[in-house]
Every structure is written in structure tokens, then in C-alpha cells.
Amino acid sequence: MKLVIAIVQDADANGLIRALGAERIEVTKLASTGGFLREGNTTLLIGVTEDNVARVKEIISEKCRSRKRFVTPTVPVAEQPEPMLAQPMEVPVGGAVAFVVGVEEFFKV
Amino acid sequence: MKLVIAIVQDADANGLIRALGAERIEVTKLASTGGFLREGNTTLLIGVTEDNVARVKEIISEKCRSRKRFVTPTVPVAEQPEPMLAQPMEVPVGGAVAFVVGVEEFFKV
Amino acid sequence: MKLVIAIVQDADANGLIRALGAERIEVTKLASTGGFLREGNTTLLIGVTEDNVARVKEIISEKCRSRKRFVTPTVPVAEQPEPMLAQPMEVPVGGAVAFVVGVEEFFKV
Numbered sequence: 001m002k003l004v005i006a007i008v009q010d011a012d013a014n015g016l017i018r019a020l021g022a023e024r025i026e027v028t029k030l031a032s033t034g035g036f037l038r039e040g041n042t043t044l045l046i047g048v049t050e051d052n053v054a055r056v057k058e059i060i061s062e063k064c065r066s067r068k069r070f071v072t073p074t075v076p077v078a079e080q081p082e083p084m085l086a087q088p089m090e091v092p093v094g095g096a097v098a099f100v101v102g103v104e105e106f107f108k109v
Numbered sequence: 110m111k112l113v114i115a116i117v118q119d120a121d122a123n124g125l126i127r128a129l130g131a132e133r134i135e136v137t138k139l140a141s142t143g144g145f146l147r148e149g150n151t152t153l154l155i156g157v158t159e160d161n162v163a164r165v166k167e168i169i170s171e172k173c174r175s176r177k178r179f180v181t182p183t184v185p186v187a188e189q190p191e192p193m194l195a196q197p198m199e200v201p202v203g204g205a206v207a208f209v210v211g212v213e214e215f216f217k218v
Numbered sequence: 219m220k221l222v223i224a225i226v227q228d229a230d231a232n233g234l235i236r237a238l239g240a241e242r243i244e245v246t247k248l249a250s251t252g253g254f255l256r257e258g259n260t261t262l263l264i265g266v267t268e269d270n271v272a273r274v275k276e277i278i279s280e281k282c283r284s285r286k287r288f289v290t291p292t293v294p295v296a297e298q299p300e301p302m303l304a305q306p307m308e309v310p311v312g313g314a315v316a317f318v319v320g321v322e323e324f325f326k327v
């Protein structure tokens with residue numbers, strides 16, 4: 001058993017969960033927030049047998065796509081020459097980030 | 110140190126947390142959602158010494174019980190002959206699902 | 219790659235996230251609740267290379283501090299001689315609790 005902890009964009013989360021469910025891959029969804037952009041995103045816990053990890057990776061790649069976000073960087077007021085001149089910055093946000101963690105024991109009640 | 114990541118039904122969560130606390134087993138609670146039923150459930154993080162994992166399993170088995178949920182499956186409109194005919198489906202929801210994960214390092218500040 | 223799962227007090231969370239971001243250490247934030255005090259706290263997922271774990275520990279120690287909370291223990295009504303006599307109890311709450319978990323595979327989409 002492996003636990004895949006995947007952080008995906010809210011826009012892709014429901015499509016991904018449906019695609020996993022269609023192949024009877026169970027998943028639990030947690031609301032989360034990105035540390036840098038402070039925007040909402042989704043953290044998924046996906047417990048699968050070892051031989052299913054590759055398929056989970058494929059489904060994540062199919063369902064999640066990277067996007068660009070325009071953010072106006074908030075710099076401390078003292079450093080800002082002209083508030084009007086703070087140029088919006090383009091920040092790429094990836095489709096998904098995922099950690100595959102070993103599970104020593106799995107039990108159901 | 111091991112980290113038990115347990116997904117339990119909301120109805121059992123508080124009783125379980127109280128039972129763990131009575132044995133000084135510390136726990137952190139996260140609100141979560143089931144991928145299939147899209148209903149709220151609870152994800153618990155329980156960091157315990159290796160010799161306490163068995164006791165945590167026992168307490169989870171005592172405090173969490175499986176239930177049946179009746180859901181009317183939502184099928185895409187085109188496939189539904191008569192909306193009235195969509196039979197409610199009985200879905201068993203287990204008491205708990207838990208992953209025991211190895212902890213390489215544990216620290217407190 | 220290691221995954222640091224840290225539980226910190228809400229009061230320290232934003233300062234910690236900013237300090238991690240300043241060193242380009244990425245982090246995801248989850249709202250959580252303490253099992254004993256039932257108060258809100260913050261769970262952070264911090265995926266870092268192995269050689270960065272020590273630096274993450276240092277930043278957590280710098281940014282998180284322990285505090286004391288005064289709580290009036292709620293005992294079952296029957297046992298309480300005089301509601302007025304329930305003395306508030308001082309409970310120390312640590313700055314942070316963290317679990318470092320091994321990552322078998324890390325992928326980005």
C-alpha cells in the first residue's frame with residue numbers, strides 16, 4: 001500500500017476525483033492553501049496498492065494542467081516608488097505536486 | 110515514532126478523539142470530504158510511539174462503526190429513462206480507513 | 219525528498235510561511251484543530267530535499283514559540299461540586315510538533 005499526497009488546483013480537483021472513482025481508486029479531499037500565492041488549492045490523499053501508483057500518476061497528468069496567474073507583488077510600502085508602478089507579475093502554477101509515501105500498515109474497520 | 114493517518118466518519122470523530130485523549134494519545138483533526146459520496150468526513154493525524162500503534166488500532170475499532178448510506182445515483186440526464194425510476198442505492202461506508210506511516214524524525218519546539 | 223508535516227499555532231503560521239518562502243521553500247497550509255483544546259491550529263506540508271530538512275527545523279524553531287492557555291476544564295455535570303469552583307487550568311501549548319516522513323517518489327505535472 002502506498003499513500004499518494006497530491007496538491008492540485010481547485011479547478012482540476014473534481015475532474016480528477018471523478019476520473020479516479022471511475023477506476024475504483026478511492027480518494028479523500030482536503031481543502032488547502034498555497035504558501036506563496038495564498039490562494040485555495042486541494043490536497044488529495046490517495047491510498048493505492050503499489051502496482052496502481054503508475055496509473056494514478058497518469059490520471060493526474062491527464063486531468064491537471066498548469067496555468068499562469070497574474071499577481072501584483074505586495075512589497076513593503078517604503079520600498080515602492082509609485083504604487084501605480086508595481087507591475088503585475090506572471091507566476092506559473094503547476095498542474096500538480098505529488099509525494100508518494102510508504103505505508104507500513106493499512107487497516108479498515 | 111509512527112504517524113497514523115485515519116479517515117473516519119464525522120459521527121464517530123469526537124468520541125474517538127476523547128477516547129484517545131483519555132489515554133494521553135495526542136491527535137490533530139482535519140476536516141475532509143469523501144471522494145465518492147462527496148460527504149464530509151474527518152481525517153486524523155495521530156503521532157504515536159511504535160508500541161502504541163496497536164492500542165490506537167483497538168480504540169479506532171471500538172469507537173468507529175460502519176453505516177449504510179442511501180444515495181440516489183446521479184446519472185447523466187440523457188441516460189435517465191424516467192427521473193422517477195432512479196432507484197436509491199445502498200452504499201456501505203466503513204468505520205475507518207487508516208494508514209500507518211514511518212516517521213524518520215520527530216521534533217517539538 | 220522528505221515531507222515535513224508540522225502542526226503549529228495559528229498565531230505563528232503566517233510568519234513561518236513567509237520565512238520559508240523567502241528561502242524558496244514551498245509549503246501548503248491546511249486548517250486543523252487540536253484534539254485536546256479543540257482550538258484551531260495549522261498543519262503545514264513542506265516538501266524539501268534531504269539536505270534542507272535541518273534548515274526547515276531551524277526556521278520553525280525561530281518562528282514558533284510555546285504559549286500558555288488558560289482553560290476551565292469541562293467535567294461532567296454530576297461530578298462538579300460547585301460550577302464556581304472549577305478552577306481554570308494552565309495548559310502549555312508547544313510552538314510546533316513536526317514529523318519528517320520519507321518520500322519514495324516525488325512528481326510534478
Ligand SMILES: Nc1ncnc2c1ncn2[C@@H]1O[C@@H]2COP(=O)(O)O[C@H]3[C@@H](O)[C@H](n4cnc5c(N)ncnc54)O[C@@H]3COP(=O)(O)O[C@H]2[C@H]1O
Binds near residue numbers: 038039041241246
Ligand atoms: N518563493 C517563491 N518565489 C517565486 N515563485 C514561487 C515561490 N514559491 C512558489 N512559487 C510559484 O508560485 C506557484 C504557487 O505556489 P503556492 O505556494 O501558492 O502553491 C503551491 C503549494 O501549495 C504546493 N507546493 C508546491 N511545491 C510544494 C512543496 N515542495 N511542498 C509543499 N507544497 C508544495 O503546490 C502549489 C503549486 O506549486 P507550483 O510549484 O506548481 O507553483 C508555484 C511556483 O511556481
Ligand SMILES: Nc1ncnc2c1ncn2[C@@H]1O[C@@H]2COP(=O)(O)O[C@H]3[C@@H](O)[C@H](n4cnc5c(N)ncnc54)O[C@@H]3COP(=O)(O)O[C@H]2[C@H]1O
Binds near residue numbers: 048116143
Ligand atoms: N484508499 C483510500 N484512500 C484515500 N481515502 C480513502 C481510501 N479508502 C477509503 N477512503 C476514505 O474513507 C471513506 C470511507 O471509505 P469506505 O471504503 O469505508 O466506504 C466507501 C465505499 O464503500 C464506497 N465507494 C467508494 N468508492 C466507490 C466506487 N468507485 N464505486 C462504488 N462504491 C464506492 O463509498 C464509501 C464512501 O466513499 P467516500 O469516497 O465518500 O469516502 C471514503 C474516503 O474518504
Ligand SMILES: Nc1ncnc2c1ncn2[C@@H]1O[C@@H]2COP(=O)(O)O[C@H]3[C@@H](O)[C@H](n4cnc5c(N)ncnc54)O[C@@H]3COP(=O)(O)O[C@H]2[C@H]1O
Binds near residue numbers: 251
Ligand atoms: N503526537 C501528536 N500527534 C498529532 N498531533 C499532535 C501530537 N502532539 C501534538 N499534536 C498537535 O499539536 C498541538 C500542540 O501540542 P502540544 O503538545 O504542544 O500541547 C498540548 C499539550 O501540552 C496539552 N495536552 C494535549 N493532550 C493532553 C492530555 N490528554 N492531557 C493533558 N494535556 C494535554 O494540550 C496542548 C494542546 O493540545 P491540542 O491537542 O489541543 O493541540 C496539539 C495537537 O493538535
